[in-house]
Amino acid sequence: MGYFDRDVLRPDDAALIDAYSQTVADAVDLVGPAVSRIERADGRPGHGSGFAISPDGLIITNHHVVEETKTVRIRAANGSVGHGTVLGRDPDTDIALIRADMDVQSWARLGNSKTLRRGHVAVAIGNPLGFDWSVTTGVVSALGRSMRASNGRLIDDVIQTDAALNPGNSGGPLVSSSGEVVGVNTAVIMGAQGIAFAVASNTANFVVSEILRFGQVRRAFIGIAGDTVALPRRIALQAGAVQTTTVRIRRIEPASPAAHGGLREGDYIIAVDTLPVAGVDDLIRHLDGSRIGRMVALTVYDVDGNLVTRYVEPASRAG
Incomplete structure (x- = not known):
């Protein structure tokens, strides 16, 4: 089925589609302005996504987006450009924390990933393949998955989703229907059909707390x-x-x-x-x-x- 003809939909069906669309749009309106494009300041190729979680410029992204670089270039959704310092990184969970040196106009709320259920709406926001601030939607396909980080260690409590991800989405938020960040998009199985993963927000919250308190996990x-x-x-x-x-x-x-x-x-x-x-x-x-x-x-x-x-x-x- 390539399109929906509203004239042939039952009134209840049309209302459900409208409600779903409004839910996704509201979630994007809440979190989208907090999403930024992250580039390494050392000029090395590649980019990823990140999202602010506080008004003082804390930004979460993936470790593999920043790797060992100490500073990054940040382009916010409102077009402003600045730099940020990598406060800490955790290869074991593929999470890194940045402090932006620019004013942050919007930030997202980390939700409780333990409240997720299979079938819940999942919205991914990021900058895939150079198409900045793209939105894809799907559902939570599975919970409690494990996958290997770049250093070979196992990341636990990973969310599987069918919201389309591509290179550049890494580090962007996975958002619930209520507009809370429930995961950090981290990987896609190349060659697979619509299988993508996000590190659970509870894991990200733990990593952020450890970095802020101890400078490391x-x-x-x-x-x-x-x-x-x-x-x-x-x-x-x-x-x-x-x-x-x-x-x-x-x-x-x-x-x-x-x-x-x-x-x-x-x-x-x-x-x-x-x-x-x-x-x-x-x-x-x-x-x-x-x-x-x-x-x-x-x-x-x-x-x-x-x-x-x-x-x-x-x-x-x-x-």
């Missing part, structure tokens, strides 16, 4: 290298574990929290504070900033064949 560090391996059934039965895979320690750094806690190469880490560990990504996720500087109980099946609890005090690792 803190994560717990225990000093091991490990592999995701199959969990032998006899060990799973002995540990009462429900997962079929886990982490086996491959290397331990000298004088690290893991070394001080008695962990050894070849140990299986079954759980962190009773939270199951089904792989390296689980271990990374469980070792967040809240566990820095306090004893953490690791359920371990050690190289001697014993199921034991090891206590480790994680240190801080910059994100």
Whole structure:
């Protein structure tokens, strides 16, 4: 069906279409003026999108838009041009925070991404392929996805949407029908048909808070290298574990929290504070900033064949 003929629509259908259009237009009116075009000030090619979240010029974008540059060029929706300083970046979530040196006329509100449901309206605003301030719409296709960041780490709680994204959309907002930002558009699977992703707004909010408070995103560090391996059934039965895979320690750094806690190469880490560990990504996720500087109980099946609890005090690792 290439077009709608209003003359053949039932009155109720026409009203629904009008209501949907008005909802999208209202959301765009609220958030659109906060969206900007972000370019690296070092002259390297490429650009992305960003959006202001406060009147004092805080702008969220993607880490891969700014990479390691310290300053960026900003072009606002009202046509004004200025520069910004990158306050911090988190490759693990593909989020970066900029402070603009220009007046910010409009800013967007970060909503609670936990209130999203599949099927909710999703509106993407950005600057794809040089077509500035483009709007695409779709629905939330799935929630709680995981995808790899550019550094190989897993980004959790990713929103999947079918709102069309293209190069240049990165860093722009994914907006709900109420005009709140519920995600930061981050990637599209090239060659796929309409599958796109956004980092959840709750994750972005956490990253922004960490950068503003500490200048970086803190994560717990225990000093091991490990592999995701199959969990032998006899060990799973002995540990009462429900997962079929886990982490086996491959290397331990000298004088690290893991070394001080008695962990050894070849140990299986079954759980962190009773939270199951089904792989390296689980271990990374469980070792967040809240566990820095306090004893953490690791359920371990050690190289001697014993199921034991090891206590480790994680240190801080910059994100």
